[in-house]
Every structure is written in structure tokens, then in C-alpha cells.
Amino acid sequence: MMKTSIEKSTDTALLDAPLAPPTTDETYIKRVETTLDLVEDSVAIAESRESKATALSVSVVIPVYNERKTIVEIVARVRAMNLHDEIILVDDYSTDGTRDILLELAKEPDVRLLLHGYNRGKGAALRTAFAEVQGDVVLIQDADLEYDPCDYIRLLEPIETGEADVVYGSRFLENPRQDSSWFHRLGNRALTALSNTMTGQHLTDMETCYKIFRREVLETINVEQNRFGFEPEITAKISRLGYQIREVPIFYHSRGYGEGKKIGLRDAINALWCIFKYRR
Secondary structure (H helix, E strand, C coil): CCCCHHHHHHHHHHHHCCCCCCCCCHHHHHHHHHHHHHHHHHHHHHHCCCCCCCCCCEEEEEEECCCCCCHHHHHHHHHHHCCCCEEEEEECCCCCCHHHHHHHHCCCCCEEEEECCCCCCHHHHHHHHHCCCCCCEEEECCCCCCECHHHHHHHHHHHHCCCCCEEEEECCCCCHHHCCCHHHHHHHHHHHHHHHHHHCCCCCCCCCCCEEEEHHHHCCCCCCCCCCCHHHHHHHHHHHCCCCCEEEECCECCCCHHHCCCCCHHHHHHHHHHHHHCCC
């Protein structure tokens, strides 16, 4: 593809710019090295397998609300992994033009679109999707770019090998500083620790987006929470059924509220309430 004059001038400017000195921040360097190791492991596993890396049929569920800047790319990333059988998009009444984009994406044969008539929350969107999934395995994917589908292989492997029926992708198992906000890390640690006390699990990241289930596990659970209370609720109900949750490390690129992050103090308080509400 031919470059435009603007792209050429940008390339020249980048080449002529002085190189920035390498960082001496050992914490940052360690974080980057760990992240690269995770990515390289996922790529190596993917390259060692055939195009469809699992014999399981996989439903990727994506709740969507006002994500017009990222939804096309995240769907492309999911499709590039070639591990899914269907992608179920649930639009929770987006008002920023996302719905128009979703209608175009839904023209693809592997994409199904479900629409909410008013904004109901992430938990409600997942409940809508769970009623429609057809795969052996259900994998939850956020519509932003914080979570990378390159982790799908490591997430699905314990289920494929029969080692687990439920898998959580942990942002903090090996590389806690992937989330640069100490406030978020502290809040997640507190909520996860309290959840563990109530459920008997030994998790490092109860609030993670990446939750993967055999479909029959979900079929025995009635999701009640409409917002982010879904996370402690589903964890408690899975535990009550006697399932031990397997955690695997994942890559994570955190974003701030200026970039569209939607979880706030209200959701943290509600999560705390849900931990006690659904305790054993």
C-alpha cells in the first residue's frame, strides 16, 4: 500500500527525532518483561496448533455500551484468534453510534446481535446472552481493549483438558502492576479477599472480566444482578455448586475514566453488598 505524503513526513520526523534514553525504572522494566513473556507464550501455543485450536464449540459473549471507538477492533481480535463458533454482541442501549456499527458487524455469519430497549447494565446484558448461547463453553469478553483475546488459548486449555469447568483470567496472579492504579488494585484485593472468605475460593482477581464456563454450569445459575454486582454474584453461586475456580494469568491494559471506564465507587459498594448477599 502506498503511503501518503503525511505518513511519509511523519516517518521521516520519527527517524530524525533523538532517541529517548532507556528507562532505569526496574519495576516498569519487570512489568514489561512479564507482559512480553505472557504474550510470547500465547503466540507460541497458537503457532503450535492448527487453525481451530480447540475441539470445543466456544461462544464469546460481549456486552456493549457506548464503545464505538473500540468495538470493531475487539471483534476483529476475537475473530483473528479463530477459536470461537459464535460471537454474541448485546447492545445495552448505546447512544453514541455504537448500535449502527453493531448492525454492520451482525451481517457476518459468526456474529449474533441482541438489543436492549433501554440501558440495563452489564449483568443484564450477560443474562440476555446466556439465554441464547449455543457453545459448549461460554467466554466473557469486554468491548473495550483492556483484555486481549491472545489469552484465549491459555484460558480455554484447562476446560479443554478436563482440569476445570470454570476458569478466571487473573490480572494480578503474575503481574499485579499491569493495572497502574494503586486504588483499583487495593479495592480489587479487598473485594477478592472478602469474597474468598465467603466462598472458600483462593482467587487473586474475583472482579476480572475474563470468566469462562462450561455451558452446563451457567444453565444451573440464575443471574440476578443487573450491573457489576454480577462478578461477586456469579463467583458465589459457582462456589455454592461446589466448583473450584481455576485461575490463569492474563495480559491487561488498564484504561482510565477519561477513556470510558465505567466502574466507580457505587459499583464497589454494590459488589461489597453482593458478597454478603450471596455468601454460603
